[in-house]
Amino acid sequence: MRERITTGWHIQRWLRLGFALLFMVVALVEREPVAAFAALFFGVQAVLGIGCCGADQCVPVRRPDESNAEVVYEEIG
Numbered sequence: 001m002r003e004r005i006t007t008g009w010h011i012q013r014w015l016r017l018g019f020a021l022l023f024m025v026v027a028l029v030e031r032e033p034v035a036a037f038a039a040l041f042f043g044v045q046a047v048l049g050i051g052c053c054g055a056d057q058c059v060p061v062r063r064p065d066e067s068n069a070e071v072v073y074e075e076i077g
Contacts, residue, residue, distance in 0.1 A: 008049055016046035 020043035027036035045051060 013046050016042045
């Protein structure tokens with residue numbers, strides 16, 4: 001768990017942490033519970049390195065290069 005928190009910091013994680021801090025300041029100054037929830041949401045995502053799709057699972061699957069494969073067309077009707 002410690003390795004997950006301390007490694008893999010990229011620009012998206014830093015932005016989430018920035019948003020979490022911004023929302024936390026707004027929540028404390030304005031006493032706004034929605035901002036506190038947003039701060040918690042973005043803070044957990046930043047610290048644990050997860051996103052909307054889970055633990056960085058939004059990467060598309062790479063398929064082997066088939067650009068040179070011959071395309072076969074079939075006439076219908």
